[in-house]
Amino acid sequence: MPVLVMKFGGTSVATLDRIRRAAKRVGREVANGYDVIVIVSAMSGKTNELVGWVNETSPLYDAREYDAVVSSGENVTAGLMALTLQEMDVPARSWQGWQVPLKTTSAHSQARIEEIPTDNIMQKFDEGMRVAVVAGFQGISPEGRITTLGRGGSDTTAVAFAAAFDAERCDIYTDVDGVYTTDPRITSKARKLDKIAFEEMLELASLGAKVLQTRSVELAMRYKVRLRVLSSFEDGGDNAGTLVCDEEDIVESNVVSGVAFSRDEAKMTLISVADRPGIAAAIFTPLAEAGVNVDMIIQNISDDGRTDMTFSCPVDQVVRAQQAMAGAKERGEINFHELDADTEVAKVSVVGIGMRSHAGVASQMFRALKDENINIKVITTSEIKISVLIERKYLELAVQALHDSFGLENAA
Amino acid sequence: MPVLVMKFGGTSVATLDRIRRAAKRVGREVANGYDVIVIVSAMSGKTNELVGWVNETSPLYDAREYDAVVSSGENVTAGLMALTLQEMDVPARSWQGWQVPLKTTSAHSQARIEEIPTDNIMQKFDEGMRVAVVAGFQGISPEGRITTLGRGGSDTTAVAFAAAFDAERCDIYTDVDGVYTTDPRITSKARKLDKIAFEEMLELASLGAKVLQTRSVELAMRYKVRLRVLSSFEDGGDNAGTLVCDEEDIVESNVVSGVAFSRDEAKMTLISVADRPGIAAAIFTPLAEAGVNVDMIIQNISDDGRTDMTFSCPVDQVVRAQQAMAGAKERGEINFHELDADTEVAKVSVVGIGMRSHAGVASQMFRALKDENINIKVITTSEIKISVLIERKYLELAVQALHDSFGLENAA
Numbered sequence: 001m002p003v004l005v006m007k008f009g010g011t012s013v014a015t016l017d018r019i020r021r022a023a024k025r026v027g028r029e030v031a032n033g034y035d036v037i038v039i040v041s042a043m044s045g046k047t048n049e050l051v052g053w054v055n056e057t058s059p060l061y062d063a064r065e066y067d068a069v070v071s072s073g074e075n076v077t078a079g080l081m082a083l084t085l086q087e088m089d090v091p092a093r094s095w096q097g098w099q100v101p102l103k104t105t106s107a108h109s110q111a112r113i114e115e116i117p118t119d120n121i122m123q124k125f126d127e128g129m130r131v132a133v134v135a136g137f138q139g140i141s142p143e144g145r146i147t148t149l150g151r152g153g154s155d156t157t158a159v160a161f162a163a164a165f166d167a168e169r170c171d172i173y174t175d176v177d178g179v180y181t182t183d184p185r186i187t188s189k190a191r192k193l194d195k196i197a198f199e200e201m202l203e204l205a206s207l208g209a210k211v212l213q214t215r216s217v218e219l220a221m222r223y224k225v226r227l228r229v230l231s232s233f234e235d236g237g238d239n240a241g242t243l244v245c246d247e248e249d250i251v252e253s254n255v256v257s258g259v260a261f262s263r264d265e266a267k268m269t270l271i272s273v274a275d276r277p278g279i280a281a282a283i284f285t286p287l288a289e290a291g292v293n294v295d296m297i298i299q300n301i302s303d304d305g306r307t308d309m310t311f312s313c314p315v316d317q318v319v320r321a322q323q324a325m326a327g328a329k330e331r332g333e334i335n336f337h338e339l340d341a342d343t344e345v346a347k348v349s350v351v352g353i354g355m356r357s358h359a360g361v362a363s364q365m366f367r368a369l370k371d372e373n374i375n376i377k378v379i380t381t382s383e384i385k386i387s388v389l390i391e392r393k394y395l396e397l398a399v400q401a402l403h404d405s406f407g408l409e410n411a412a
Numbered sequence: 413m414p415v416l417v418m419k420f421g422g423t424s425v426a427t428l429d430r431i432r433r434a435a436k437r438v439g440r441e442v443a444n445g446y447d448v449i450v451i452v453s454a455m456s457g458k459t460n461e462l463v464g465w466v467n468e469t470s471p472l473y474d475a476r477e478y479d480a481v482v483s484s485g486e487n488v489t490a491g492l493m494a495l496t497l498q499e500m501d502v503p504a505r506s507w508q509g510w511q512v513p514l515k516t517t518s519a520h521s522q523a524r525i526e527e528i529p530t531d532n533i534m535q536k537f538d539e540g541m542r543v544a545v546v547a548g549f550q551g552i553s554p555e556g557r558i559t560t561l562g563r564g565g566s567d568t569t570a571v572a573f574a575a576a577f578d579a580e581r582c583d584i585y586t587d588v589d590g591v592y593t594t595d596p597r598i599t600s601k602a603r604k605l606d607k608i609a610f611e612e613m614l615e616l617a618s619l620g621a622k623v624l625q626t627r628s629v630e631l632a633m634r635y636k637v638r639l640r641v642l643s644s645f646e647d648g649g650d651n652a653g654t655l656v657c658d659e660e661d662i663v664e665s666n667v668v669s670g671v672a673f674s675r676d677e678a679k680m681t682l683i684s685v686a687d688r689p690g691i692a693a694a695i696f697t698p699l700a701e702a703g704v705n706v707d708m709i710i711q712n713i714s715d716d717g718r719t720d721m722t723f724s725c726p727v728d729q730v731v732r733a734q735q736a737m738a739g740a741k742e743r744g745e746i747n748f749h750e751l752d753a754d755t756e757v758a759k760v761s762v763v764g765i766g767m768r769s770h771a772g773v774a775s776q777m778f779r780a781l782k783d784e785n786i787n788i789k790v791i792t793t794s795e796i797k798i799s800v801l802i803e804r805k806y807l808e809l810a811v812q813a814l815h816d817s818f819g820l821e822n823a824a
Contacts, residue, residue: 016465016468016469019469050488053428053488053492054491054492054495056428057428057431057492057495057496057499058495058496058498058499061495062494062495062498062505064505065491065492065494065495065498065505065506066491066495068487068490068491068494068506068508069487069488069491069492069495071487072484072485072487072488073484075480075481075483075484075487076462076465076481076484078480079466079477079478079480079481080465080466080469080477080481082474082477082480083466083469083470083473083474083477083478083481084469084470086470086474086477087469087470093474093476093477094477094480096480096558098510099556099557144511145511146508
């Protein structure tokens with residue numbers, strides 16, 4: 001039988017009632033003739049609670065123990081979903097990551113999937129089981145410890161299963177009914193997109209549009225997994241949601257498809273660093289080792305053999321970054337006057353495949369921000385996106401101005 | 413280094429603060445020169461929440477999924493305890509049941525421990541780790557599914573580890589400071605016992621004095637594990653709590669050591685069963701298969717080749733028992749007129765090793781109950797205990813009357 005992967009996020013399994021609603025959707029696909037692999041997140045709020053406990057216990061936690069703790073939420077949902085399906089007379093059982101076993105690297109709390117053996121689950125499908133419920137977000141390291149795939153990792157679990165089982169489609173059920181031109185909570189003019197290219201989705205996801213985890217989109221792109229994002233709270237029929245697909249499947253691309261943002265950014269500046277070859281490596285290697293997700297990097301003009309180095313990272317990694325830099329300074333690897341942390345910034349980006357063939361997008365963006373008197377602190381660009389750091393308090397204003405400026409409420 | 417097992421129950425790890433307090437006790441034993449195996453329960457209330465969800469989802473649940481769900485609480489505590497110890501600079505890591513691996517039977521939700529390999533943890537001790545934090549209550553079946561050991565199973569986990577690692581002692585930290593002559597919430601005259609024999613503890617535990625899980629005491633008795641019950645909230649020094657030990661270590665035993673009770677019992681009566689050889693097996697085999705914990709069994713006097721068969725079980729297994737009996741009737745294995753369920757009964761017992769050499773305990777017990785006009789519904793006896801079923805509403809009164817009658821407030 002063809003295999004379908006269905007992933008339900010935290011809000012879609014937040015209560016026993018919602019698990020039942022999700023299970024009904026699964027039951028319908030089973031009735032349609034699919035063997036279904038269901039990937040579940042933890043019940044809404046559970047993972048945050050666990051993460052909070054870990055942080056309170058140990059601010060610089062052992063990531064192996066972090067993973068052991070925070071992975072437990074998904075196990076609960078997986079078991080409850082299997083039980084719910086059984087109550088509906090759908091043959092189902094749950095798998096925890098180590099039972100599959102979903103093999104990952106040892107990079108705890110942001111492990112990467114290395115292998116998903118299919119024999120165990122396929123054998124159960126052959127024996128008449130119709131639904132394999134798999135706890136998302138988790139796997140097992142070569143050392144036999146539990147790993148997790150980073151926040152939102154259940155999306156990646158889903159796509160990886162879809163690739164491994166050659167699934168007909170990977171449906172991501174979430175609390176929104178698709179991918180929007182921007183967050184509808186910021187502007188009521190935000191509009192749902194029927195289709196979006198993998199590349200655009202990738203930029204949107206990495207820029208903070210939290211619909212899909214970045215790596216899930218990368219994986220879907222690499223393995224050509226048909227990925228659909230849709231609401232678990234609405235019945236939209238077969239064409240519901242947003243299809244994330246190849247660029248060539250989109251007839252007319254928009255110059256700008258969406259405005260993405262990331263609220264909780266920090267801008268860190270190392271003041272007066274020796275401007276010598278290898279200095280960037282000397283700075284960013286310890287940051288990487290400390291697990292700091294550096295995003296933008298800007299090196300200012302050198303003056304007297306010294307320079308300022310600016311980078312951005314999530315605001316909750318500032319302490320970690322500071323410690324990594326202080327350590328590198330102590331070990332004599334780098335030398336700097338001081339480390340300035342601006343924790344009141346946000347990132348706003350415009351994204352669109354059409355940008356490649358259209359000039360003037362950057363200048364239009366900067367003009368729109370200038371018209372609202374919003375100062376730009378840092379700019380970075382890629383082929384299909386332009387991002388700026390601005391003061392956090394202007395975030396909503398900036399998103400609305402850009403959405404208007406690029407006419408996204410009318411986008412095709 | 414000598415090994416010590418320390419087990420912390422749910423109330424002892426109910427909050428991060430309490431986990432820290434427990435960790436400090438562990439740290440002190442490490443400083444005393446022990447390698448410590450810490451067995452943890454789920455944070456207070458967590459397991460009940462999970463059990464509630466399973467029951468609401470599926471009243472006749474698949475026990476394999478039940479185990480997958482309810483075992484998650486211990487994993488959280490184990491990770492948090494390891495992190496807390498690390499913060500105190502005590503080298504520690506967590507183990508989940510399947511990682512040890514703690515091998516059990518496949519009897520889900522009441523599995524029995526078959527083997528605890530020690531090499532993995534001993535190797536870490538050899539490498540300098542000082543504390544192995546193990547999630548209690550759980551193991552892994554030969555099929556690779558998660559199993560649980562029944563409510564209170566973390567006690568059994570602790571004693572089994574103490575036996576496997578030849579530990580110097582197994583300290584059970586709980587919310588009471590020892591074993592009492594009866595539950596102090598029922599009478600303020602209840603008194604802590606300094607020592608109690610394994611056999612007495614076994615009867616008390618199985619009769620509902622919830623200090624220790626029955627099987628943990630059985631195991632301790634079989635493997636001569638020195639078992640101490642003590643409070644995690646008080647510092648009582650080296651002689652704190654109650655030592656559960658061999659009968660010969662107790663110089664002068666009491667005739668009656670304690671009054672135990674079990675509040676939530678049900679009395680089931682199969683009315684008009686054919687009185688033929690094999691009828692007991694025909695009744696109790698399906699009950700056992702349905703996982704009903706039958707306690708007392710009474711067969712009434714036969715009349716015209718038919719008889720009434722009465723048994724007691726926990727009140728939350730009544731539905732299961734009814735279904736098992738209905739099934740057996742349908743399959744023609746047994747025949748009965750009706751199945752009467754009295755769900756308003758409780759069990760009260762007096763326990764004491766001294767009973768063996770003292771006559772008149774039973775008559776004294778029945779007289780004390782009669783003086784309070786409490787009707788006895790069922791009686792059973794063993795060498796060192798006498799139990800009765802009574803109406804639940806008289807439970808407190810009965811316990812107080814018996815505690816007074818046997819002078820337990822003055823017991824040595």
